[in-house]
Amino acid sequence: MIRVTNLKKSYGSLQVLKGINVHIHEKEVVVVIGPSGSGKSTFLRCLNLLEDFDEGDIVVDGFHLKDPKTDLNKVREEVGMVFQRFNLFPHMTVLDNITLAPMKVRKWSKEKATEKAMQLLVKVGLQDKAHVYPDSLSGGQAQRVAIARALAMEPKVMLFDEPTSALDPEMVGEVLAVMKQLAKEGMTMVVVTHEMGFAREVGDRVLFMDGGVVVEEGTPQQIFDAPQHERTKSFLSKVL
Amino acid sequence: MDFRFNIILEYAPFFFKGVLWTVGLSLVGIFFGTILGLAIGLGKMVRNRLVRLPFDWYVHFFRGTPLFVQILLIHFGVMPMFTAQPNPLVSGAISLSLNAAAYIAEIFRAGIQSIDRGQMEAARSLGMTHVQAMRYIILPQAIKRMIPPLGNEFIVLIKDSSLAAIIAAPELMYWGRAMQGQYYRVWEPYLTVALIYLVLTLSLSKLLHRLERRYDA
Numbered sequence A: 001m002i003r004v005t006n007l008k009k010s011y012g013s014l015q016v017l018k019g020i021n022v023h024i025h026e027k028e029v030v031v032v033i034g035p036s037g038s039g040k041s042t043f044l045r046c047l048n049l050l051e052d053f054d055e056g057d058i059v060v061d062g063f064h065l066k067d068p069k070t071d072l073n074k075v076r077e078e079v080g081m082v083f084q085r086f087n088l089f090p091h092m093t094v095l096d097n098i099t100l101a102p103m104k105v106r107k108w109s110k111e112k113a114t115e116k117a118m119q120l121l122v123k124v125g126l127q128d129k130a131h132v133y134p135d136s137l138s139g140g141q142a143q144r145v146a147i148a149r150a151l152a153m154e155p156k157v158m159l160f161d162e163p164t165s166a167l168d169p170e171m172v173g174e175v176l177a178v179m180k181q182l183a184k185e186g187m188t189m190v191v192v193t194h195e196m197g198f199a200r201e202v203g204d205r206v207l208f209m210d211g212g213v214v215v216e217e218g219t220p221q222q223i224f225d226a227p228q229h230e231r232t233k234s235f236l237s238k239v240l
Numbered sequence B: 001m002d003f004r005f006n007i008i009l010e011y012a013p014f015f016f017k018g019v020l021w022t023v024g025l026s027l028v029g030i031f032f033g034t035i036l037g038l039a040i041g042l043g044k045m046v047r048n049r050l051v052r053l054p055f056d057w058y059v060h061f062f063r064g065t066p067l068f069v070q071i072l073l074i075h076f077g078v079m080p081m082f083t084a085q086p087n088p089l090v091s092g093a094i095s096l097s098l099n100a101a102a103y104i105a106e107i108f109r110a111g112i113q114s115i116d117r118g119q120m121e122a123a124r125s126l127g128m129t130h131v132q133a134m135r136y137i138i139l140p141q142a143i144k145r146m147i148p149p150l151g152n153e154f155i156v157l158i159k160d161s162s163l164a165a166i167i168a169a170p171e172l173m174y175w176g177r178a179m180q181g182q183y184y185r186v187w188e189p190y191l192t193v194a195l196i197y198l199v200l201t202l203s204l205s206k207l208l209h210r211l212e213r214r215y216d217a
Ligand SMILES: Nc1ncnc2c1ncn2[C@@H]1O[C@H](COP(=O)(O)OP(=O)(O)OP(=O)(O)O)[C@@H](O)[C@H]1O
Pocket: A011, A016, A034, A035, A036, A037, A038, A039, A040, A041, A042, A043
């Protein structure tokens, strides 16, 4: 589904990604962990080219992102993204937030888009919030709407960048529950998170990043119970 | 102090004509200033530095030099290149439009750039093109924030139109000065003129307030 080879990226003189190789299979849930500033967000944002990269190649669903013939908007239609700070559109109702892209990008009819949106709102448990504006939602509700908004495009892959980091602790569970459900349904997911419980329970594979490289990867059991590298061990000892 | 209402009455028809020209100049300035300002504001947001340069300098020049000087340059310097008998009203309208455009360009740019980057990213991550994201996500939010500073600029523009009196454009201030010259009186012409400007700016300000509130609802 996604193949990343030798991905390199710098901001000015600061090299943030120093050659990343990752292959993400269909229906796989890959969890990315690592200390702050290790390049997790940058890596994720390269996968839908919100961030341009300098070297290497990324192939998403058969599209080479660096190929000038590739229509990036087409790629992004297939790659949903959920942000730490939700980024809901504040001037639109929840329903309009969800239906806008399917109508304008996928050219669905209003009826079709609305029907899909209502299904998704039921799925994330917010059917009664369809006609309110985002600023009246709690953080947990806002993030669930953001997930519904991304899912409305029927993407093949979902990227999550610390989706629960901006939430009050009591709201983390409701968002993780939606993500778990999604994983169970077979969605391909790449999740950057500090929720180690989620990583262990839902992740098929865990990548530990530090200093712009993937230091270690493996199943949750391998990473959490028997880490091989010193940096992994010291990171885990701090967060577990 | 005696206050001669009779000479104000005598000048009333001139003040009336003058107000019409003042409103006309201001409307022309608002209209073309806004259109030109939008174009320049977009130009200033281009990533390429070379493309951006002329737009940057346009704004530097018109914000960094007095409107007074700009009016004189345009009326006595630029316009004679195109016509033997420059019309002061036309020169005034052009000066005001060009000057307002510089300020309005900054208002547009600031309004658009004040929208959180995450909004554009969210829109693009959903597959929207840059134009779609601008149209459906960024501009609707930015315009709401632009209304107060734009209103402010329009009020400045009404007042600044009085500078066109210096090139004998027959707007309100011109007639105030004419009256002062004829009767050697200070309070009657200038208080009358001031009061009329105040009515104009307060009306506009009320109008904008209403617009703002409707946008908020
Ligand atoms: N737009 C930018 N311009 C310059 N430097 C940046 C930019 N974005 C990120 N960086 C730098 O790149 C490095 C990696 O950032 P990144 O956000 O990918 O880290 P992260 O692993 O996601 O960290 P966190 O856990 O804090 O989110 C950091 O040193 C950061 O300061």
